[in-house]
Amino acid sequence: MNVLQELFADILERKQNPSAESYTNYLFTKGEDKILKKIGEETTEVVIAAKNNDKDELIYEVADLAYHCLVLLAEKGLTVADVEKELERRRGKLSKVGDRKEIENL
Numbered sequence: 001m002n003v004l005q006e007l008f009a010d011i012l013e014r015k016q017n018p019s020a021e022s023y024t025n026y027l028f029t030k031g032e033d034k035i036l037k038k039i040g041e042e043t044t045e046v047v048i049a050a051k052n053n054d055k056d057e058l059i060y061e062v063a064d065l066a067y068h069c070l071v072l073l074a075e076k077g078l079t080v081a082d083v084e085k086e087l088e089r090r091r092g093k094l095s096k097v098g099d100r101k102e103i104e105n106l
């Protein structure tokens with residue numbers, strides 16, 4: 001398992017076995033709107049870090065965003081494997097990286 005899969009397994013574990021100290025559990029308890037709000041905030045922080053050309057901050061904020069996106073997948077009953085499958089499908093179908101027309105037609 002890679003680190004994203006391991007993190008996702010931790011998140012699912014929190015969903016199945018709630019713990020009072022868990023931030024992940026706090027998000028599940030608050031529900032979808034709270035998770036979406038956090039994704040909005042973290043996305044803004046990614047943009048600010050990039051515009052400031054602050055690479056350490058960018059890594060930190062992308063990690064925060066990735067975590068909150070995984071919580072959203074779990075909330076929706078999806079898995080990190082679903083996203084991996086979609087990315088693999090694109091790799092198989094696209095002849096050139098960044099070919100926007102092909103991406104739109106997938």
Ligand SMILES: N=c1c2ncn([C@@H]3O[C@H](COP(=O)(O)OP(=O)(O)OP(=O)(O)O)[C@@H](O)[C@H]3O)c2ncn1[C@@H]1O[C@H](COP(=O)(O)O)[C@@H](O)[C@H]1O
Nearest residue numbers: 006007010011014021022023024025038041063064067068
């Ligand atoms: N990867 C993460 C992770 N990334 C970010 N965060 C939390 O996300 C929050 C983001 O910070 P903010 O300042 O935006 O939010 P906040 O003010 O704390 O919270 P809000 O009041 O805004 O909701 C922080 O509380 C971080 O601790 C994470 N919390 C947990 N994990 C992992 O999730 C798994 C389960 O952890 P627990 O939920 O802590 O058991 C473990 O593998 C953890 O490493």
